[in-house]
Amino acid sequence: MKVKNILSFFLILILLAPYANAQFANYTERQIKAVAVVSGENKGATIDISVIVTPGTGRVFVSVSPFTEIDMQGSAQLAALTACDLTGNDFLKHDFFYTIEAKSTIVGGPSAGAVMTIATIAALENLTLRKDVYMTGMIYPDGSIGPVGGIKYKLEAAAENGAKIFLIPKGQRYEKVLETEKTHKGPFIIVNTETKTVDLVKYGQSLGVKVVEIENITEALKYYAGVELKHEEGKLETEKYADLMKILAERMKKDAMDLYKEFEKIADSETKKSIDERLKKGEEYYSEGYYYSSTSTYFTAKILMREEIYRSKIKDDSSFSLEAKVIRDEIESTKRVAESYEMGLASFQIVGAAQERLAKAENYLEKATTASNWDDAIANLALAKERVESAKVWMSLLPEIKEDTRMNPDEIKRRADFYLSMAESLFVYAGEIGGVQSLLYGDSSADESLKLAEELYNNGYYAGTVFSAIDSMVKSAISIEVLAINSDKDLNEKINTSKSSVENAIGIAEKYTIPMLPYAYYEFGETSDGVWKLYYYKLSERIAKTLVAIGGKESVELVEVNYRHPEMKITPEVPTIVERQIEKIFSLPGFESTVAVTALLAGTAILRRVWRKS
DSSP states (O other): OHHHHHHHHHHHHHHHHHHHHHHHHTOEEEEEEEEEEBTTSSOEEEEEEEEEEEEOSSOEEEEEESOOOTHHHHHHHHHHHHHHHHHTOOGGGEEEEEEEEESSOBOOOSTTHHHHHHHHHHHHHTOOOOSSEEEOOEEOTTSBEEOOSOHHHHHHHHHHTTOSEEEEETTOSEEEEEEEEEEEETTEEEEEEEEEEEEHHHHHHHTTOEEEEESBHHHHHHHHHSEEEEEOOOOOOTHHHHHHHHHHHHHHHHHHHHHHHHHTTTOOHHHHHHHHHHHHHHHHHHHTTOHHHHHHHHHHHHHHHHHHHHHHHOOSHHHHHHHHHHHHHHHHHHHHHHHHSOOBTTHHHHHHHHHHHHHHHHHHHHHHHHOSSHHHHHHHHHHHHHHHHHHHHHHTTGGGOOOOOBOOHHHHHHHHHHHHHHHHHHHHHHHHTTOOHHHHSSTTSHHHHHHHHHHHHHTTOHHHHHHHHHHHHHHHHHHHHGGGOOSHHHHHHHHHHHHHHHHHHHHHHTTTSOOHHHHHHHHHHHTOOHHHHHHHHHHHHHHHHHHHHHHOOOOEEEEEOOOSSGGGOOOOOOOOHHHHHHHHHHTSTTHHHHHHHHHHHHHHHHHHHHHHHO
C-alpha cells in the first residue's frame, strides 16, 4: 500500500509540473503607491497597491486592509474596466486581483482610482513604472481624471516617500485649506482657525516635488511609463446605416399615420394640434436625415394618440380586460419570434432592442392591471401597447440583414453576466460618492435600467440584458462625471470630446458588423441638448466598443515619449518578490524535464528504502 501511495505521489508531481508553470507564466503583477488622507487628521498617508492580472473570465477581487468603504471596491472595478477600454483589451478575458494596504485608517474615497488604473494598464501591457511618480484623482469611465480633496496633505505624504513628480487633476492647482493654530495663554489654549489658499505648484517646489496638472490617464502614462496610447482610427460612414434607420422611421411613420386616422375622429382641437406638431417634427427630422430621432418622435405621438383612443373606446372593466389580453398575446408572440432567431452580431442589436421594449411593455401592462385609478390604468395600457408595437418595428428589420457574424449563445450570456455585474457595481459606487441623484433614481434613471436588466436576465433574455445593463452603467458613470462640470464651457468640451470618441468607436465597429444601435443613439445625441447629448454619445460609444470586443479587438499602440526635462528619465522598476522567485525558477532551461527527472530519481531512491525495509 505504501509503495502505491509513493508511486501515485510522484506521478502527480510529474503531471503537474508543466501545469504549474503555465499557471505562473501567464500572470503579471504591478505595484504602485497611492496617497490618501488619514481618517480624523489633517495628514496624508501612503497606500501600497498591488494588481495581478491573469487570464480569466472578467472577475475582480479586492482585498483592503484596513477596511475602508465600499467605494474602494467600486474604484477597483472601474479601474479594471477603464484600463481594458483604453488598451483595447477584452475585460472578459482577464481576472484582476487588487491588494490595497495602508499603514493607518484612511478616509474612504475614490482618489486612488486613477492610480489603480495606471497599475492595471501596466500589468496588462507589461510596462515599467517609475517609483518616484505619485498621483491623486478620481477615475471616470472615459479615462479622464476628476477632482479630489486633501491634495496638500497627500502631496506632503508623497514628498516624504521620495516623490519627484506629483500628478493632480486639472484645475486643482489652488486648494483651500483649513489651518488651525493653537497658542497657550496661562492655563488656557487659544485655538484660531483660518482658511488659506495653497498654490500646490509652489508648495511642491518647496518640498522638492514637481506638481503637474493632468486631464486624463493617457497624460499620466507619459509620466509614469514614458509612453502614450495611440488608438486605432475609425471613420464614421453614415450612409451604411442610413438605409436601415430610414426603414425604421418609415415603418414607424406609417403606423403613426394609420393610428392618426382613428385618432382625429375623436380628438378635440387642442389635442389634435399638439399631435400635428409632433408629427410635423417627425417629418422634419426625417427630411434632415435624422431617422432615429424621427422614429422616436413618431413613437411619442403614437403613445399620446393611443391613450386618447383608449379613453374613448374602453369604458368598462370587460373591454379593458379584453384589450389587456390582446396586448399580452402580442407580447408573447413577439417573444417567441425573438427567441427563435439565431443571432449574429448585427441581429444581436435588433433582438436586444426588441427584448428591452417587450420587457417594458410587460411592466406597463402590470401597472395598468394593478392601477388604483382609471386614468393611470388607461395611460399605462397605452404605453404597454406602443412598446409592443415598437418591438415589432425593430424586429421587422431582421430580414434586412443579409450577412451576419454568428454569435455563440454562451457568449451572449457571458456578456450579460458581466455587464449586469458591472452595472450593479457602478450604481453602488456612484451612490456612495454622491453621484447626481436625478441620473441615479427616478424615471429614465440608472436604477430603472438596472432593474430592467435584472428582470431580462431572470427571464433568460440575455441580449436585452446587455443593452439595459450598459444603459445603467452609462447613466451611473455620467452621474459621477458631471460632478466636475462647473459651466456650459466645461460641458461643451466634454460633449465635443465624447462626440469625437464615439465617431471613432463606430468607425472601428464597422469592421466587424453593422453598428446600427450605436449609430441610432449617436444620431439621437445629435438632436439632443445638454447632459442628454453627452449621455447618448456615451451610450453609443459603449455599445460600439462592446461590438468590437465581441467581434475582435481594437488596435492600440504604445508609443514611447521623449521628454526634454531630465526628471522624466525612467527609473527601473524593482520586480516584486513573487516575480523574482518565479522568474528564477521557471526561467531555467529545461525546467519541466528537470522536475520530471528529479521526481523519478527521488522516487526511485525512496522505493529502494521501502523495499530494503520490507
